[in-house]
């Protein structure tokens with residue numbers, strides 16, 4: 162079975178390389194049936210990565226224009242990737258992806274997927290190189306997000322592993338780390354969130370497997386949770402990067418279905434694997 166949708170797509174309205182229309186054309190070339198745009202929602206402390214508040218209306222207008230041009234060949238959904246600390250409302254959008262990129266530390270917001278030197282220095286100075294304190298702070302923000310908003314999708318669940326091979330921030334095999342992550346999975350399961358299987362780190366050559374790691378997907382499967390596959394696309398050429406690998410891994414774990422963006426009026430549809 163082939164994934165025929167990408168729910169997590171960035172464009173030049175935020176930090177993507179490609180225009181929204183280039184993404185649509187790539188989606189059609191790769192046989193996708195639905196596509197969700199999810200620019201980074203405005204936030205006030207790291208503006209180079211998100212839509213400028215003054216451009217948000219233009220973003221919405223452009224996606225609506227593309228809808229008019231390309232539907233019904235490709236069902237286009239207007240979404241947003243909303244960081245926990247974004248100031249944007251999710252209300253104008255069909256859906257949003259709830260992501261935690263930043264830790265609110267005394268010196269300011271620090272991105273767990275941004276500048277590795279700043280992350281390393283924060284890990285040393287603020288967390289005293291305490292891996293579990295670091296992990297619990299990050300996962301605590303995901304739990305808070307899920308409980309407060311009950312978002313439809315949790316994005317790149319274990320994003321803190323992005324620089325782990327470089328900075329040695331924590332040990333994924335440590336039972337204490339796993340317990341923190343498992344507890345967070347239970348929390349988002351209780352909030353009925355979809356868990357994103359995100360291949361974007363592979364597309365950008367940062368990591369060799371999707372977010373989240375396999376042991377987390379195995380736990381999620383045992384909890385009966387649903388997954389949605391995305392490429393967190395920033396470059397139209399990579400819109401379906403590693404989808405086949407993700408499907409293979411999900412099948413090996415035992416998943417028999419995935420959720421995808423709908424092709425008609427319903428936002429989400431389930432597809433047999």
Ligand SMILES: [Zn+2]
Pocket residue numbers: 242260262316317
């Ligand atoms: Zn993100």
Ligand SMILES: [Zn+2]
Pocket residue numbers: 169171242393
């Ligand atoms: Zn993203």
